[in-house]
Amino acid sequence: MQCFFKAPVGLRSLASTLILFVSVALPAAHAQTPQVPEIAARSYLLLDVTANQILAAKDIDSPVEPASLTKLMTEYLVFDALKSKKITLTQTFGVSEKAWKMPGSRMFIDPKMQVPVEDLIKGMIVQSGNDATMALAEGVGGTVEHFVELMNQQAKALGMKSTSYKNPEGLTETGHTTTARDLSILSTRLMSDFPDYI
Numbered sequence: 001m002q003c004f005f006k007a008p009v010g011l012r013s014l015a016s017t018l019i020l021f022v023s024v025a026l027p028a029a030h031a032q033t034p035q036v037p038e039i040a041a042r043s044y045l046l047l048d049v050t051a052n053q054i055l056a057a058k059d060i061d062s063p064v065e066p067a068s069l070t071k072l073m074t075e076y077l078v079f080d081a082l083k084s085k086k087i088t089l090t091q092t093f094g095v096s097e098k099a100w101k102m103p104g105s106r107m108f109i110d111p112k113m114q115v116p117v118e119d120l121i122k123g124m125i126v127q128s129g130n131d132a133t134m135a136l137a138e139g140v141g142g143t144v145e146h147f148v149e150l151m152n153q154q155a156k157a158l159g160m161k162s163t164s165y166k167n168p169e170g171l172t173e174t175g176h177t178t179t180a181r182d183l184s185i186l187s188t189r190l191m192s193d194f195p196d197y198i
Contacts, residue, residue: 041058
């Protein structure tokens with residue numbers, strides 16, 4: 001059995017008028033740029049990655065302490081090691097005394113443990129675990145010092161001209177700085193270079 005609905009003539013006219021109004025009004029509304037809200041930050045950058053267009057920005061080249069956003073570069077190097085098959089997600093890394101004693105946010109690993117890379121990545125990304133981050137840095141770089149060298153080399157290769165890393169986790173340290181512009185470069189490349197891991 002077929003069932004048809006026939007709208008009254010007045011309703012059809014109203015619907016046609018609304019469709020015409022919406023089709024005329026939408027392009028104009030879309031073309032208007034919304035006002036940037038007041039943001040209580042020293043520096044920020046809002047980027048439309050698809051169009052590669054900055055939508056809002058403030059002091060994007062001013063040096064700032066990256067804090068836990070440092071872990072984005074650690075994540076980049078870990079994903080690069082996975083992609084190049086230097087390590088695997090199921091491979092386990094030991095936990096050093098240094099990693100175990102890391103202050104701040106942690107995933108609570110200890111020196112008796114052998115932890116799969118996948119779990120350490122989750123601990124670093126989800127919990128912002130400084131202990132997990134240190135274990136990954138030591139596992140991928142051999143030593144923290146060498147890993148930090150790799151971080152700075154990669155920053156330079158990506159075109160992050162105003163970034164200097166001193167540690168893999170982001171704890172405050174003299175000279176450990178970046179900019180909103182550099183973080184946007186890193187974030188964009190992290191998504192484009194490693195779509196399988198993001």
